[in-house]
Amino acid sequence: MVFSSLLFLYVFFPLCLLAYFLVPSIKGKNAVLIAASLVFYAWGEPLYVFLLVAVAAVNYGFGRWMEYNREAKKTLLIVAVSLNIACLAVFKYAGLFVQTVSDLFSLGWSAPAIALPIGISFYIFQSISYLADVYRDDVPAQKSFWRFLLYISLFPQLIAGPIVRYREIESQLEKRELQPRRIFYGALRFCIGLGKKVLIANYAGKVVAMLLTPNATVTGAWFGMVMFAFEIYFDFSGYSDMAIGMGHIFGFQYAENFDLPYTAGSITEFWRRWHISLGSFFRDYVYIPMGGNRRHQILNLLVVWSLTGIWHGASWNFLLWGLYFFVLLVAEKKLQKMLARIPKWLCHIGTLFLLLIGWTVFYYTDFPQMLSAFKTMFGGAAAYTQETGAVMLNSLPLLLVCILGSTRLPRMAGLLLNGVAAAEGASNVRWREVVYAVSVTVFDLAILALSTVSLVGSTYNPFLYFRF
């Protein structure tokens, strides 16, 4: 089940909310969330829901064991992390591995037909972060299996992230405050995310499908790639917004996952703003343990960016994509002084250009297609046709929304409204807050209505993270 579906919006979610708020105790609320999460996952993955529970059980067991047998905790950590990686290797990378070996040595093997369990990369990484934190004594091992299962399976972040660290929500698994203003904010964040996904990303995706074809023109290929950059941003950050919003509604506080990445003036800055939970995971659990910038920095970066790339899908283009950013990031480090002299606006344009090249590598899982796309983009096709022109003209207002929507403008408007409501010392604070609350409700209703119109009227509603 995906958040941006009529079934989720009008059946699953309201029923879940009703049950959640009717049950008074935290234990009961947790039980509702576990049941809802398993139903949510089983709806799309009726078989792999058992894998999800098994992963939770094994990691719960290892967590307890590490705490019980402290002398052997390093060995236990290695075994447990290896098991998690093995699980990922079997379900996500076995096909790629077998196919590659077969191709390299002309063995004629066919790749094993193992379907990728949705969200496996997220819940395996959450499990690893838990094990590492228990090993480091940052957090005690969770005593209750059900609370641990809740952490692993909680549906808001289960299939498209963010990667939630155990230590971030450890206390919230046992005690959560349900404040109306926070729930209200959660509803707003959810609607913002829904709008990003349904009203922007889905339509941008249609333009991408129209333009990035084998017969693309130079203009069409560039325009299509720009729209793909917007599609993936609004889709992914939309999912994160919905997850964060639902977290607030249920009383959980998730860290932010996107921070206006296309406003970045460098690739380094972009990665501080894009999929923050993944970047910080690799930083804290791979880069720093390997020595960080203290020793073998380049090697550490190479490992981290190779892993970052291949995490996005079992295809070599993702590895290439990761290595591309490795090269750019190392280059930025080496050329730091020189880059500092370049005007900021030029750095920004350069960054966006490099990102588009990166998204091209990301988009094409097929190497010949990727090469042909690059050839097209750099002049190896007709510059322009009426077909390209018609699609571009049809998409102009959407492009404008995409550009404005990825700048600080919407956030400033939100802050302004919030600031007006909460202005200290104002004589009519109460009325200001009423205006704020009513305006936000109208906004929520408008997004819901428009998204429903779009979901009923269009069948195009892709889920982009099936490879993650």
Added chain:
Amino acid sequence: MKKLYLSLLAFLGAILLALGVWSLAALDWASLPPLTAQSVFDHSAESSFESRLGDRFPMRNLLLKGNQTMNLFYYFSVGEENLLAIDYKGGAEAGGERLADLPEPVPAVELPEIDLPEETDVMAVGTVIVNGNRAMDIPTAEDEIITEFGNAVNRIAAAMPEQTRTFLLVTPNGGQFYSPPSYHTGIHDQSAMIRRCYDALSDRVTAVDAYSPIARHCDEYLFFRTDHHWTQKGAYYAYSAFCDAAGFTARELAEYESGSYEGFVGSMYNYLSSYPQSKVLEDNPDTLTYYLAPVATNARYYADASLKNGAHVPLIDVALRDTITNKYLCYLGGDTPICVIETEAEGGTCIVVKESFGNAFIPFLAEHYSKIIAIDPREFNDPDEPQLNLASFAAEQNADDLLIIDYPFMINSKAYVRILNDLIPE
């Protein structure tokens, strides 16, 4: 303030819940496929439930109208050009449309009911454009498939009885003549597609050059603006080319008795109705002019090739009800599996394997054959469809001629090539 937030949240939650309950109550539960282990594991139960929920969602018609208004923003165009370009998902190979009130003939053999998986991964096969007050579907050449199509026709011709002549007529559509240049040149050039197709034909197949007379007369009303078909006048020029190839003399068009339907808004409008650019099509409907066969005819259509229990259907229905907006259904009642037209003319038997383009063409054949058998191959040989072996059927019918009529989307369709190949079992 706590109360205010709680009230607003309760209001939002109540709206979600109310719509959810309403949509579940409106769901046609009986129409849902039975829940089986297989349907759960292959996700078909999940997808059919979700699609039916969307189909029965409360206030659906209002929401669809809202979607059309919203598309003013997403599919922006300016001025009189009224330009729109969208992906065309095809689907013509899946079967056509027929008049809803045709009596149902009884199939000779009862077929097992099979739940076919829903097609969710249909790729775009072309483009639909609106330019001014005309909409066109623009095919994209798939050279390999075109050659496969030619080979499929060769295979059919080779399996025909010795005396049966095989003709292939591939017609262009309106996109070739009325679209901006880049939509009918290069990969969209339908004349090149037809040439490639004809080049792949064996000596047993006679290629009918319908393209040339249609191109010569393209300043006439040969293709509808709101529908993807040709007008019957367009079909007439193709028919004249067929006469040249088959050794007949074509009657002058003026000699036919004719009539017309006004206010025809066809398939292109329906396909585009959620886009703002379709408004101009609705405001500028087509006129359908029909030309009656000059000899008396009796047409019956059948559910399968047993030709039993048929139902009468007019060759050209001159009294379509006003409520039938798709006036093109006046020809043969639309697409039926197999339709036999007996005529008072002296002549042999002609089997026409066709999709809906053939329907407007067939009335012209009436004066040259005593029996015309129109077959829609899309209605045969799938697991839930009747079987047809075209070779043995042609032998049974002592067919003199076999004419295959298609438009460019079909010759570029892998699914349709498979359908043609299935007509001659291995």
